[in-house]
Amino acid sequence: MASGDGVLENEILPLVEFSVGDVKNKAKFNFEMYKSTDPSHGNKRKLVCETPHLNYVGSNFDYDPSREHLDRYLIIRDKTTGKKRIFRTEDFKLYPVVRREDEVDSETERLEAIERVKKDARTFSDKLDNLTVAFGSKNKKRAMESRLRNKISDTSQRIADSVKSHVETEGIRGGDSSETTHLSILPYNKDATSEEHVYPLENYIPPNVQEAVAEASEALLDIDEEKVQAWKDERNPLASRYVLLRARSMHPSVANDEDVKREYLACLQLMAYLMKFYLGNGRTDEKKRYVESISYTWKEWFRETFTPENKSVSLNRRNPPSVKARILAHAVVLAWHIESNQFDVEMLAEGFGVSRVTVSQVVKALGGTVKNSVTAGVQRCYGLLQLPLTFPKESRGKRR
Template identity: 30%
Template sequence: MASPKKKVTLEYVPPENVSNEPLLVQFTNGRLKPDNTPNFGYFKSTESDDVRKRHRRVLVAETKRMQYVGRNFGPSAPRGNSLCKYMVGVLDKNTGKMRVYDTNSFTMRPVVHDKNEKQKDEVDLTYQEKNDRLVDAFGGAKKKRAMESRLRDKVKREALETAMGAAVEDVMKTPEKLTGPEMDTDSTIPPHDKNAAKPEDVYRVESLISPEVFEALKDVAGVFVKATKEDISQWRTEGRYSTFVLRQVATMPLDEEARLTRSCHIMYMWYLLALHGLKYSDWRKRDLPLPEGMPLLVKQQLLGAFTVKADAARSRRAMPPRLKDKLLCYILVMGLIIEKFKLNLNDIQKDLKIALKKLMTLTRAVGCDVHSKKGDRSVDNEVQRMAVLPIPLKLPDQFSRFKGMKRGR
């Protein structure tokens, strides 16, 4: 049987008639234990003439182990404070009268102090820090937005300077660790042996592709192993792979093992070209739009060798000009290995989309001679340029190799 309804009369009590107003309080780290009763302090704004500031309140609480602070204004205040009016009703069960009071809502946040850090006194604060405290406590919305914008810019600037410092330090390191007699330890061009008697011994594919990376490439290189003329024609129509890659896939050996090895080399070359082809907008993304299906081990190896962290907080990466030159040198050397150290530069230039002068400079930087000849008239009489690696290897002076070189795009 339902209980009979009771009539309740409401009586609004104006704030000026209340000596101790009720408060709504919640703690961000959960409920306090019964044996941890806090001591409260309640502070009101003394600027009663200012309509915007006279209702500001600060509530502090202190327990044996923690201090808490809550405000009904500013960034730490509940969002509803500016949109809602909070009221509390106190019911007298005997008379059936409920008194309704205006109240404020506080979200109590813990204040953590580092015991090992010397606290700043007010006298130690700079003029700007003192002004920021005043704006945070009593400033208008416009001044607070300006202050928050300035502080955000300061944080971003400090983060950028830290990231740039880390990037410069990373770039200055020489990641290659070469082995063997009398090898040049230049970090821009791949590991090489100056005293090699054959071109294939100058730049060895094992120095570019580690055994672990080669094993990872086998899983994705199968698409080239089984490629038919129809597949190649479709890829060319769709623009799925670069000109150089499609031309190499069209001339695959018949031997099964040699076919797989060549397919792995071509796939690695494709990953190098794809990394170089990333646009400015791509580098601003958290996940770089690299070819789908790229093995994680290969991706980590390429990003570790040719990029640096640009934004540690968002895991973004960047490719400084020196590392881009390094990537271009690796692309040229990988092309030399695939084409038996006689590389046709025409397709490479189309894929890289860089100036001819820069391509020639980088080609000579890895020790190649460039031979040019007029092509057949059936192909618009295009000049064919062939990079050949002579023996013995002669590299340009390492301090003047890139001097005066314009960065073509």
């Protein structure tokens, strides 16, 4: 430290944040701190605040995403000596206790609300858009719909077209490198030092969405021919070669670890869902049953990620190219996580009902490479993710 070095004190001070309202200057509140007498609860404490208008309650163990990433300190500086005292802090976010006449336990409701927030994958902007859908004027709704359409098409459609053009003309040199720009379908971590951190799965498919499909993925345990035939009859992508082969031939490091196996099967189920919604195939009654069987959390994530202009999800075979491009991009990222950054392009393409070239385009647009190999006389095509990334380039001018 520079002059006036601080001293870290042993005392831990409470740091209070009110979820609603502002504290006015010179306002005086009464605070009470309560600690559990159960030794198994550790240092769990609750803070109660009484104000002239509302009472507030909070704890140092409530759900707060910032606790997972930040350690907060409070520095008190003596103006006379310049010396600083540094205190560790405990965060208490205080929520108002609303008294009701129907005797419902407001504390229980508050905890339930916090739990819903933990499972909510929406961003702040998403929530504002939901409010606009419910209460906004016609003009605001039209403006929101236009913005969301542009958000999807600006990236996905432009890149899908340009990458297709690049692949079809591969081997033909474009303009000088100063006249080209890198293309990428999805945002990626430019500072990643390992392939696992280039496209962190939780950035594209939130953990609560992955967890929401875990129960459905248990169908991939103990697969027999009768079950596979039923899936085929129902046009369920769990019967695809890509999903079946990986469910039946798990590596021992996956099969022998229950937690890892649960995550692995959930990823295969996620892939099957993406295949189904990409294809949109089946009879009307089959599609209805399929959609009804899916977790609400997953369906809301899919709608907000791919079709935010819709009020609900459906198996629509007429999804625009921009939506299909984004689905395939998420599928490639998911495949890299399932198979340690290398997957069989042809097998994945078969599951989505597209050509090998189409999947190869997406791999290249994500900075990956496509390589062919021959094993026992059989040619295989693999989509690889490896550093440094190599992106296709779009020429800003045509060669004459």
